[in-house]
Amino acid sequence: MKEQMSIGLLLKQINNVYEKDFNNRLRTLGITASQCAVLDYLLTSRKEEVNQRDIEKALCLKNPTVTGLLKRLDEKGFILVVPSTKDRRCKNVYLTEKAYDIQRRMEADRKKIDKSLTLGMSKKEKEALVKMLEKVLYNVSEP
Template sequence: MMHDMDKYPGYWIRRIFRIMNVIYDKELSKYNLTSSQISVLFNIWNKDGITQKEIQEKLNLRAASVTGLVDTLCDKKFITRIQDVEDARVKRLYLTEKGTEAEKLSTDIIKGLESIISSGLTEDEKVIFVSWLKKAYNNFYSMDK
């Protein structure tokens, strides 16, 4: 049985993730967005015209989940669906002006969160902290493949 959970890195990573998400969602709600919707937008910011299937694969989500997020973003006028000119079965996702503006809003919120998480750390400590997190991620990533 595991006692003294606060001795385990995973415990703290999970707590940090949860509180960051709560704060991120609270800030995004001012703009009628959620962190899940931003995850979809992030992929479109990186590749305007991406397909829903590509987003599904990148986010490792079920098709129905991505469809719901995309529908909501279309309804809120952050993105638009346009039929592919070469394959009528494929719909591509494009940013609207509102969707483009959301990138700056999201980036500003993330910068604020990054400032909080690294508060009190030296530049060297930040580099070490990020390297540890990357190692932990890669440990899990290699197990998942």
């Protein structure tokens, strides 16, 4: 009888395959899956001003990681990092036109991968999967 793989290991393997595929698709845009996640957050954020701390919290990432991501996105011309007028120690992050130009392509690539991840699943199964994964994320998230 085949031993069942642990949930954590399954999630890790799924993430590895997902990121590899997504990075390959995004390569033509000159960004990585991690950089895409930052751009997605900025594109969908309802906040008027977004700073590095907001990105860290939203993506569950540490300060040095976000610092590196923002630095590379700035160097590539996808964002501008500007000192806040309210607090000079704080820097706000803004998207450039270049980021808006690739938004549709990033979304299309993500939808293709999502479709392959849920191949053979009914609409109800997909909805159930999303609900379960949201529960898993909630369970492992910091309070």
